[in-house]
Amino acid sequence: MKKKNFATLGLSDQLNDALIGQGYSEPTPIQSEAIPTILTGIDVIGQAQTGTGKTLAFVLPLLEMIDPGKPHVQALIVTPTRELAIQIAEEVNRWAPLKGIRSLSAYGGQDVERQIRKLEGAIHIIIATPGRLLDHIRRETVQLHKLSTLVLDEADQMLHMGFLPEVEQIISVTPSRRQTLLFSATMPQRIRDLAKAYMRQPVEIEVKAKRVTLDEIEQVVVQTTDRGKLDALCHLINEEKPYLAMIFCRTKLRATKLNQELAERGYSTDELHGDLSQAKREQVMKRFRDAKIQLLVATDIAARGLDVEGITHVFNYDIPHDAESYIHRIGRTGRAGQTGKAFTFAAPRDAMYLEQIERGIKMTLGKQGGRRNEAVAGARGLEAGRASRGGRGAGTGEREARGGARGAAALAGRGRGGDAGASGRADAGDWSGQREVRGGARGAAALAGRGRGGDAGGRGRSGAGDWGGQREPRGGARGAAPQAGRGGDANARGRAGTGDWSGQREARGGARGAAAQAGRGRGGDAGGRGRSGAGDWSGEREPRGGSRGAAPQAGRGRGGDAGGRGRSGAGDWGGEREARGGARGAAAQAGRGGDAGARGRSGAGRGTAAQGGRGNRGTQGRGGTGGRRRER
Numbered sequence: 001m002k003k004k005n006f007a008t009l010g011l012s013d014q015l016n017d018a019l020i021g022q023g024y025s026e027p028t029p030i031q032s033e034a035i036p037t038i039l040t041g042i043d044v045i046g047q048a049q050t051g052t053g054k055t056l057a058f059v060l061p062l063l064e065m066i067d068p069g070k071p072h073v074q075a076l077i078v079t080p081t082r083e084l085a086i087q088i089a090e091e092v093n094r095w096a097p098l099k100g101i102r103s104l105s106a107y108g109g110q111d112v113e114r115q116i117r118k119l120e121g122a123i124h125i126i127i128a129t130p131g132r133l134l135d136h137i138r139r140e141t142v143q144l145h146k147l148s149t150l151v152l153d154e155a156d157q158m159l160h161m162g163f164l165p166e167v168e169q170i171i172s173v174t175p176s177r178r179q180t181l182l183f184s185a186t187m188p189q190r191i192r193d194l195a196k197a198y199m200r201q202p203v204e205i206e207v208k209a210k211r212v213t214l215d216e217i218e219q220v221v222v223q224t225t226d227r228g229k230l231d232a233l234c235h236l237i238n239e240e241k242p243y244l245a246m247i248f249c250r251t252k253l254r255a256t257k258l259n260q261e262l263a264e265r266g267y268s269t270d271e272l273h274g275d276l277s278q279a280k281r282e283q284v285m286k287r288f289r290d291a292k293i294q295l296l297v298a299t300d301i302a303a304r305g306l307d308v309e310g311i312t313h314v315f316n317y318d319i320p321h322d323a324e325s326y327i328h329r330i331g332r333t334g335r336a337g338q339t340g341k342a343f344t345f346a347a348p349r350d351a352m353y354l355e356q357i358e359r360g361i362k363m364t365l366g367k368q369g370g371r372r373n374e375a376v377a378g379a380r381g382l383e384a385g386r387a388s389r390g391g392r393g394a395g396t397g398e399r400e401a402r403g404g405a406r407g408a409a410a411l412a413g414r415g416r417g418g419d420a421g422a423s424g425r426a427d428a429g430d431w432s433g434q435r436e437v438r439g440g441a442r443g444a445a446a447l448a449g450r451g452r453g454g455d456a457g458g459r460g461r462s463g464a465g466d467w468g469g470q471r472e473p474r475g476g477a478r479g480a481a482p483q484a485g486r487g488g489d490a491n492a493r494g495r496a497g498t499g500d501w502s503g504q505r506e507a508r509g510g511a512r513g514a515a516a517q518a519g520r521g522r523g524g525d526a527g528g529r530g531r532s533g534a535g536d537w538s539g540e541r542e543p544r545g546g547s548r549g550a551a552p553q554a555g556r557g558r559g560g561d562a563g564g565r566g567r568s569g570a571g572d573w574g575g576e577r578e579a580r581g582g583a584r585g586a587a588a589q590a591g592r593g594g595d596a597g598a599r600g601r602s603g604a605g606r607g608t609a610a611q612g613g614r615g616n617r618g619t620q621g622r623g624g625t626g627g628r629r630r631e632r
C-alpha cells in the first residue's frame with residue numbers, strides 16, 4: 001500500500017516537499033481526514049486530542065486554496081488568545097511564502113498603526129484575536145466581504161459565552177457562502193449544536209481515541225490542603241525535575257503570588273497572564289520556549305493551543321473547574337507523541353470539581369497523598385508493560401524503582417509510527433536499579449517503536465537503555481531513545497551522536513543539550529546541514545543543562561531536512577551524582593525525522609560512571625519501531 005504523504009491528501013507537491021523537508025513526512029490522523037475534506041470546500045467540525053496536529057490540518061488546505069493573485073483577504077483564523085494567534089501566525093509564515101501568500105497577525109496589545117501599515121499591501125490570510133479584528137473592521141482597515149474560509153480555532157471556547165457576541169459580529173461581515181471550519185480537542189454537544197447555526201451542513205470529523213486525554217500523559221491527583229499546596233508543589237518539582245513545566249492557577253493574582261513564592265525559593269520561574277503588558281507576555285513566552293526559564297506559572301490564558309517543545313510536566317496548582325479546561329491544560333505536555341506528566345492538586349473542598357473532571361474525561365484518576373506514592377506508580381508502569389506486550393521489561397529494582405520498566409514496554413512497539421507495513425519493535429530495557437532509578441529504561445523504549453520516527457518503510461532505530469543505576473540516576477537512558485527514530489526525513493538522516501557521561505553530582509540535563517534538539521532540525525534546512533559539535537564538559541556540581549549550550553539548536557531542523565543532514569555530536573561529560581537526565585539529550589529528539597525511506601538513528605549514551613552505564617547497549621539496541629473567556 002502506498003504510504004500516505006501530504007500529496008496523497010491533495011496538497012501540491014510544492015507543499016508536500018517542503019513539509020517532508022521539515023520533518024513532516026506523514027500526516028497525523030486528523031490531518032489525513034480533514035485536509036482532503038477541507039479542500040472540497042465544505043464546512044468541517046474537526047476534533048482530535050491535544051497535540052495531534054490540528055493546526056496544520058487547517059492551515060495547509062487554506063494555503064492550498066488561497067489564490068495569491070487575488071489581492072484580498074481570503075482566509076481568516078480567529079483564536080482566543082494572543083499567544084495562540086502569534087503561534088499560528090508563525091506556523092502560517094513557515095509555509096505561506098512558498099506560495100506567495102501574505103499574512104497578517106492582528107492581536108491586542110500590538111501597535112495598531114503598524115498593523116494598518118502592513119495592511120496596505122495585499123493580505124491573503126489574517127490570524128487574529130476577536131477584539132483587535134473587530135477594531136480593524138470598525139476602522140475599515142480590514143474588509144472581509146470576499147472572505148472564502150473562516151476558521152475558529154479552539155472553536156468551543158470561541159463559541160462560548162465570553163466570545164460569542166464578538167464572533168457573531170465578525171461572522172456578520174463575512175459572506176454567507178463562506179466555508180467555515182471549527183477545530184478543537186473538545187467539542188461539547190451544546191457547542192456543536194450552536195455551531196451549526198453558523199455553518200452549512202458541516203461534516204464532523206472526530207479522530208476517535210480510547211480516551212479524551214492522551215495515553216501519553218500520566219495523570220495523578222495529589223491530595224493536599226490549601227496550606228500544604230506550596231510545599232507539595234515544591235516537593236514534586238524537586239522530585240520530578242521537569243525540563244519545562246507549566247503551573248496553572250485560577251486567577252492572575254494567584255499566579256503572580258505563586259510565581260513570587262517560587263522565585264523566592266530559588267526556582268527558575270516566570271508568570272503569564274492577562275495583566276501583563278504585551279511586550280512582557282511575548283518576552284516570557286520566548287524565554288520559556290528557549291528554556292531560559294523552567295517553570296511558567298499561568299492562568300488559563302495559556303491552557304489552549306500552546307505548543308512548546310520540552311514541557312514534561314503540567315501542574316494544576318488550582319484544580320480546573322471543568323473537564324474541558326483540564327483536558328487543554330494537561331495537553332500542554334505529551335504533544336506530538338512525546339510523554340508527559342500532569343499533577344492536579346486537590347484540597348478536600350475541590351472534590352466536586354474532581355468528580356466533574358473524572359466524569360468528563362471518563363476515567364478515574366490515580367490519587368496520592370501529599371507525597372507521591374512510589375509503589376503505586378511503579379506497579380502501574382509494570383502493569384502497562386504487561387498489558388501492551390511491547391518489549392520486555394526486566395526490572396529488578398528494589399526500592400522506589402518507579403516507572404521502571406514502563407517505558408520498556410508501555411508503548412513499545414506500538415506506535416503511531418510503525419504503521420502499516422512497518423515493523424514495530426523495541427527491545428526491552430534491562431535494568432537493575434536499586435534506589436530511585438526512576439524513569440529507568442523508559443527512554444529506551446518509551447516511545448521507541450512508536451513511531452513517528454521510522455515510519456512505514458523507514459527505519460527508526462534507537463538503542464536500548466541498559467543501565468544499572470544506583471542513586472537517583474533518574475531519567476537515565478531516557479534520551480537514548482524517547483523520540484529516537486522520530487526523525488530523519490525523507491531521504492535524510494537524522495542522527496545524533498551519543499552522550500557519554502560519567503556523571504557524579506546533579507549533572508542534570510547532561511548531554512541533553514547535545515541533542516535535545518539534535519537532529520531535529522530546523523537547523524539543517526533543505527539541502528543544508530545542521531551540525532553541531534559535542535559538548536564536552538566535566539562538571540561536578542549542579543552543572544545543569546549540561547552541554548546544552550553546545551548544541552541546543554544543533555541539527556535542529558527536524559532532523560536534517562529534505563536532502564540534508566541533521567547531526568549533532570555527542571555530549572561528553574563527567575558529573576558525579578544525580579546525573580539525571582543523563583543521556584537524554586543524546587537522543588531526546590534525535591532522529592526526529594527519519595521518515596519515509598530514511599533512517600533515524602541515534603547513538604547511545606555510554607555511561608561509564610558511578611551511576612552506571614546508563615547508557616545503553618544502546619548503540620545497537622534496536623528500539624525500533626517502525627517504524628469562555630475573553631481574550632486576556
Ligand SMILES: Nc1ncnc2c1ncn2[C@@H]1O[C@H](COP(=O)(O)OP(=O)(O)OP(=O)(O)O)[C@@H](O)[C@H]1O
Pocket residue numbers: 023024025026027028031048049050051052053054055056184185304305306307331332335336452
Ligand atoms: N504530520 C506531523 N508530523 C509530525 N509532527 C507534526 C505533524 N503535524 C503536526 N506536528 C507537530 O505536532 C505538534 C502539535 O501540533 P498542534 O499544535 O497543531 O496540535 P493541536 O492538535 O492543535 O493541539 P491543541 O489541541 O493543544 O491545540 C506541533 O509541534 C506540530 O509541529
